[in-house]
Amino acid sequence: MPHLRPFVSAVVRPIPITTREERIAELDRAGHNPFNIRGDKVSIDLLSDSGTGAVSTDQQAWAQRADERYAGADSWFRFRDAVRDLVPHEHVLPVHQGRAAERVLFGELLEPGSISLSNMHFDTTRANVERIGAEARDLPSPQLFDLTSDAPFKGDIDVDAARAVLNGPDGHRVGQIVVTITNNGGGGQPVSMANLAEISAVAREHRVPLVLDAARFAENAWLVTQRDPEYADWSPREVARRVFEFGDAVVASLKKDGLSHEGAFIAVHDPELADRCEVDIIATEGFRTYGGLTGHTLEHLAQGLREVLDPHYLADREHEAKFLADRLHAVGVETLRPTGLHAVYVNATPLVPHLEPKHLPDHAVTCALYREGGIRAAGGGLFLGTFDENNELLTAPPFELVRLALPRRVYDRSHMEYIAEVLAEIAKHPERVPGYRLTHNPEVLRHFRCRTEPI
Numbered sequence: 001m002p003h004l005r006p007f008v009s010a011v012v013r014p015i016p017i018t019t020r021e022e023r024i025a026e027l028d029r030a031g032h033n034p035f036n037i038r039g040d041k042v043s044i045d046l047l048s049d050s051g052t053g054a055v056s057t058d059q060q061a062w063a064q065r066a067d068e069r070y071a072g073a074d075s076w077f078r079f080r081d082a083v084r085d086l087v088p089h090e091h092v093l094p095v096h097q098g099r100a101a102e103r104v105l106f107g108e109l110l111e112p113g114s115i116s117l118s119n120m121h122f123d124t125t126r127a128n129v130e131r132i133g134a135e136a137r138d139l140p141s142p143q144l145f146d147l148t149s150d151a152p153f154k155g156d157i158d159v160d161a162a163r164a165v166l167n168g169p170d171g172h173r174v175g176q177i178v179v180t181i182t183n184n185g186g187g188g189q190p191v192s193m194a195n196l197a198e199i200s201a202v203a204r205e206h207r208v209p210l211v212l213d214a215a216r217f218a219e220n221a222w223l224v225t226q227r228d229p230e231y232a233d234w235s236p237r238e239v240a241r242r243v244f245e246f247g248d249a250v251v252a253s254l255k256k257d258g259l260s261h262e263g264a265f266i267a268v269h270d271p272e273l274a275d276r277c278e279v280d281i282i283a284t285e286g287f288r289t290y291g292g293l294t295g296h297t298l299e300h301l302a303q304g305l306r307e308v309l310d311p312h313y314l315a316d317r318e319h320e321a322k323f324l325a326d327r328l329h330a331v332g333v334e335t336l337r338p339t340g341l342h343a344v345y346v347n348a349t350p351l352v353p354h355l356e357p358k359h360l361p362d363h364a365v366t367c368a369l370y371r372e373g374g375i376r377a378a379g380g381g382l383f384l385g386t387f388d389e390n391n392e393l394l395t396a397p398p399f400e401l402v403r404l405a406l407p408r409r410v411y412d413r414s415h416m417e418y419i420a421e422v423l424a425e426i427a428k429h430p431e432r433v434p435g436y437r438l439t440h441n442p443e444v445l446r447h448f449r450c451r452t453e454p455i
């Protein structure tokens with residue numbers, strides 16, 4: 001069967017078409033940081049898949065019926081029921097986005113000097129650990145570092161490494177284990193069911209809570225059904241439910257697989273922990289039946305959580321990413337393998353071989369994408385590398401990847417073809433891509449706030 005996209009556009013938005021001169025001026029103004037570029041100067045926006053998707057006509061229809069009462073609104077119950085259809089946890093607490101869920105939950109699980117172990121902390125997750133005075137330790141699967149292997153579950157946590165920390169002198173300081181599904185910092189690679197079972201047994205043995213960072217739970221579930229023969233007959237919803245059973249607690253940004261523009265939840269079993277989180281949420285987010293979200297959003301979410309596990313939707317999502325990756329391979333651009341769902345990660349190292357790590361190759365390719373095609377993306381190197389007080393690179397990032405994040409239900413094949421054409425042009429004349437250096441290097445959340453310049 002040829003692939004058939006299971007939806008059409010119902011409303012459209014024109015995108016800005018800019019000149020190369022305008023983009024060069026905008027890059028200068030933005031300190032060559034994609035986060036500083038104005039949206040109306042961006043044609044194809046691949047900066048994030050978070051809160052950037054298109055809602056469905058059914059989501060809009062439900063939102064028309066939103067109940068905006070302050071407490072106990074109908075929209076809250078519809079949202080809560082949609083979440084409870086997935087998670088077994090008794091206590092579901094809404095918050096405005098994932099990082100608020102992290103801040104509230106980690107504030108209860110960690111203290112200064114604690115250690116948080118993870119397959120990879122997403123950048124805000126790390127920031128929320130470090131702001132407590134705790135340490136965020138990434139223990140990705142060693143398979144992740146082989147960018148060209150097609151190992152199916154490179155997102156796994158290294159269970160042996162976790163065991164070694166827990167049994168070692170620092171063991172008593174471990175306050176939580178966070179498994180990020182899919183592993184966003186690690187190329188959107190999925191986490192296997194076997195790995196979840198193993199790490200949850202280790203966590204239980206050491207009485208350390210296992211927290212699922214489930215921002216892309218539906219995409220992880222889909223990849224489990226596709227890559228693990230044991231789950232080939234399971235529906236994505238069945239896999240997702242099984243995954244949530246592993247977590248003592250869940251934090252889930254719903255700006256991704258909630259198919260919404262905002263929203264997140266915390267889910268826990270422990271009533272005392274729920275109680276403590278609730279106090280924080282009422283003080284900082286909103287009452288426990290809205291958590292800073294409008295009834296409108298709660299309705300988008302309740303319906304979004306139903307749509308996101310549709311196998312036709314998820315198959316299309318996989319197809320879209322694979323289509324782009326295949327086009328890139330056809331023009332000689334290497335990407336992280338195997339291709340996940342929420343993004344295609346371009347490997348900058350072979351694309352601009354004249355640039356050494358200190359010249360920030362992934363950032364250089366990111367800026368070239370914008371300059372040459374009005375495409376906004378983000379490199380991971382500025383986040384993963386470390387720099388000295390003169391802004392010189394101290395330790396290079398483990399890989400130089402440019403993330404082309406794919407907003408859900410937004411771009412079609414013609415946009416994907418355009419992206420591939422722009423990258424093909426860059427690949428034809430790599431020597432035209434200048435290296436970069438940092439000119440302003442904030443201590444925390446560098447990649448969001450830094451400024452750079454070409455050399």
Ligand code: F0G
Nearest residue numbers: 048049050097098099122184215253255
């Ligand atoms: N966890 C993961 C794995 C994420 O990817 C994100 C956000 C968050 C937590 C935080 O959630 O944005 O709702 O506060 N990722 C976005 C991205 C920003 O572009 O990858 P949030």
